[in-house]
Amino acid sequence: MSVATTVTHRALGAVPAPGDLAKLAAAGFFGLIAWEVFARLITPLVLGGPLQPSGLIISLSQSVLGFNPGRTAADIVHYATGIVFYPLGYLLVLRTGRLGWPITGVAWGVITWFLALGVFASIAGLPFMLNWGNLTWMSLIGHVAYAVVAAATFNALAGRR
Numbered sequence: 497m498s499v500a501t502t503v504t505h506r507a508l509g510a511v512p513a514p515g516d517l518a519k520l521a522a523a524g525f526f527g528l529i530a531w532e533v534f535a536r537l538i539t540p541l542v543l544g545g546p547l548q549p550s551g552l553i554i555s556l557s558q559s560v561l562g563f564n565p566g567r568t569a570a571d572i573v574h575y576a577t578g579i580v581f582y583p584l585g586y587l588l589v590l591r592t593g594r595l596g597w598p599i600t601g602v603a604w605g606v607i608t609w610f611l612a613l614g615v616f617a618s619i620a621g622l623p624f625m626l627n628w629g630n631l632t633w634m635s636l637i638g639h640v641a642y643a644v645v646a647a648a649t650f651n652a653l654a655g656r657r
Contacts, residue, residue, distance in 0.1 A: 512587060519653040520583035527646030528578035534638045543630055547638055549574045552612065555620035582608055583646060597656070601647030605640030612639070 512520070535547035550570035557565050565573075586604045595603070613625045613635055626632050 516587075516654070519650055520587060521579055522653060523586075523646040523650035524579040524583035526649045527582075527642040528575065530645040531578065531638050531642040534641050539634045539638065543634055547631070547635055549612070552617060552620060552622070555622060556616050559620045578642065582642075583650070586643065586646060586650070597647040597651040598644065601644035602640055603643075604647065605643030606636070608643060609636045609639035 535549075539545070539547050550567055550573075553570035553573050554564055554567070557563060557570070582604075585608070586600070589600050589604045589607065610625075613632055617626060618624050626635075
């Protein structure tokens with residue numbers, strides 16, 4: 497069995513191997529770098545300010561738990577989500593079929609975008625999809641960029657084409 501076949505078999509199995517988890521974390525890290533570059537450098541050129549996921553996390557915490565965790569804690573939650581939790585979700589999307597990493601990456605980007613602005617923003621008391629304004633569409637591009645970079649990184653580290 498080749499390395500690619502072994503990784504594919506494990507990735508599609510019930511519990512990923514520890515090595516696959518490390519690859520997913522690395523993929524999330526590089527995806528998060530792509531997100532941060534887009535959110536902090538490109539989005540301000542279009543919208544006049546950056547995308548601020550920590551603001552959404554603070555609003556969600558205030559709405560659900562009744563307290564403001566502060567920007568540092570919100571940033572930590574954002575980074576943990578990007579490096580650990582979203583990549584695990586990508587693994588679930590990868591399990592659903594053999595569409596190839598570009599398509600699963602785009603699909604996961606759209607899913608994470610919907611989770612952030614559709615579900616979490618609504619729970620935080622913000623308008624669904626933030627009323628579909630320009631921020632919504634820039635966030636979509638950022639989430640897709642994150643997910644495509646993460647998917648490409650995971651597949652490169654796993655020896656898959």
